[in-house]
Amino acid sequence: MTAAVERRVSVGLGARAYEIVIRQGLLTWVGKDLAELKVGRRYAVIADDRVAALFGRELLDGLAAAGIRVELITFPQGEAAKNMATVAELAGRLARSGLDRGDALIALGGGVTGDICGFLASIYMRGISFVQVPTSLLAQVDSSVGGKTGVDIPEGKNLLGTFYQPRRVYIDPGVLAALPEAEMLNGLAEVIKYGVIYDAELFRELVEKRAAVLARDLGVLAAIIERCCQIKAAVVAADEREADLRRILNFGHTLGHAVEAASGYTLA
Numbered sequence: 001m002t003a004a005v006e007r008r009v010s011v012g013l014g015a016r017a018y019e020i021v022i023r024q025g026l027l028t029w030v031g032k033d034l035a036e037l038k039v040g041r042r043y044a045v046i047a048d049d050r051v052a053a054l055f056g057r058e059l060l061d062g063l064a065a066a067g068i069r070v071e072l073i074t075f076p077q078g079e080a081a082k083n084m085a086t087v088a089e090l091a092g093r094l095a096r097s098g099l100d101r102g103d104a105l106i107a108l109g110g111g112v113t114g115d116i117c118g119f120l121a122s123i124y125m126r127g128i129s130f131v132q133v134p135t136s137l138l139a140q141v142d143s144s145v146g147g148k149t150g151v152d153i154p155e156g157k158n159l160l161g162t163f164y165q166p167r168r169v170y171i172d173p174g175v176l177a178a179l180p181e182a183e184m185l186n187g188l189a190e191v192i193k194y195g196v197i198y199d200a201e202l203f204r205e206l207v208e209k210r211a212a213v214l215a216r217d218l219g220v221l222a223a224i225i226e227r228c229c230q231i232k233a234a235v236v237a238a239d240e241r242e243a244d245l246r247r248i249l250n251f252g253h254t255l256g257h258a259v260e261a262a263s264g265y266t267l268a
Contacts, residue, residue: 007222009229011145012237016165020145020229022222026172027058030106030133031066039129039167040104043070044094046117047108048077051135054178059108059133070106071097075116082112082152084160087120094124104129104167110136110183111143115158118149122164132169136179137187137221140171141194141228142249146236156261163241171229173221188213189252191228197251198231 007022023029034043043063047056052074063070073093075081094105107117107130114132121130134144150161176184188206195203205224206213212220232249239246 005222007226009226009233011165011233013165013240018166018168020169020171020233022171022173022226022229024172024174024218024222026170027055027133027175028062028065030059030170031063031068033168034063034131035066035068037168039131040102041069042099042103043068043106044097044099044103045070045072045106045108046090046113046120047072047074048081048113049074050077051109051113055108055135055175059106079112079152082116084151084153086116087151090116090120091124099128101125101128104131106131106133108133108135110134110139114139114144115150115161118147118164118166119151119161122149122162127164129167132166134169134171135175136183137176138183138190140173140225141187142190142232144169144171145229145232147240171225173218173225176216176221184216191224193251194228194231197248199227202227
C-alpha cells in the first residue's frame with residue numbers, strides 16, 4: 001500500500017511553536033502521534049453533534065488503539081451554540097469527568113468548534129493543552145492556526161476570547177468530501193483572500209486549477225491548504241497578537257462584519 005503523503009508546516013513561536021500536519025487518512029493516525037507527543041494523560045474530544053456522527057468513531061478508535069484514554073463530549077451544531085452557556089456546560093462535563101491540568105482537549109470540527117474548544121482550554125483550570133483537528137476548509141486554512149479563540153455575546157461576535165495556541169494541528173483533506181457546498185465555498189473565499197493579500201502565484205493557481213478545486217481533488221487541495229497554512233504561520237510568527245502585520249488577515253472582514261451586524265446576524 002502506498003504510504004500517505006505527509007506535509008508539515010511549522011508555526012515559529014519560540015517555546016510555544018507547533019506543527020501543522022497535513023495528511024490524508026489522518027484521523028486514525030492522530031492517536032499514534034499524540035502518544036509520542038505526550039500532550040496530555042487523558043483527552044476529551046469536543047465536537048458538535050453532526051461532526052461527531054461523521055468522524056467521531058474513526059478518531060476515537062485511533063486514539064484507543066494508541067492506548068489513549070479519551071471521551072467524546074458533544075454540543076449542538078451551529079453558530080448559535082458559540083456562547084458562554086455552551087462553554088460552561090462543557091466545562092462542567094470536563095470537571096465531572098475528572099479532567100485536570102495534566103489532561104488535554106481535542107477540537108474536532110469547523111471554526112465554531114475550534115473557537116469554543118480553544119477558549120475552553122485557555123480558561124479551564126487556568127489553561128490546559130489542546131490540539132486542533134479541523135474538518136472544514138475554512139478551519140483548515142485559517143481558524144485552526146494562530147491561536148485566536150472566542151465566543152459570542154448578544155452584543156456581537158467573538159467579543160469574548162483569548163490568544164491561546166494549540167499544541168498541534170492535524171489536517172485531513174479527505175474529510176472535505178463530507179462538507180456541504182456552501183461551507184466549501186466559504187473556505188475558498190479565505191483561500192482567495194490569501195492570494196490577494198500575500199501570494200499572487202497562489203491566486204493564479206486557483207484560477208488555473210479551479211475545476212479541480214471545485215471537484216475537491218485531494219492532491220490539489222492538500223497543496224493549496226499547505227500554502228495557506230505557510231502564509232498564516234508566517235504572519236502569526238511575525239505578529240501573534242495582531243498589533244500590526246496580522247491585520248492583513250482581516251482583509252474583507254471589516255465590511256463583512258459590518259454587514260453581519262447591520263443584518264442583526266441573520267447574515268453570517
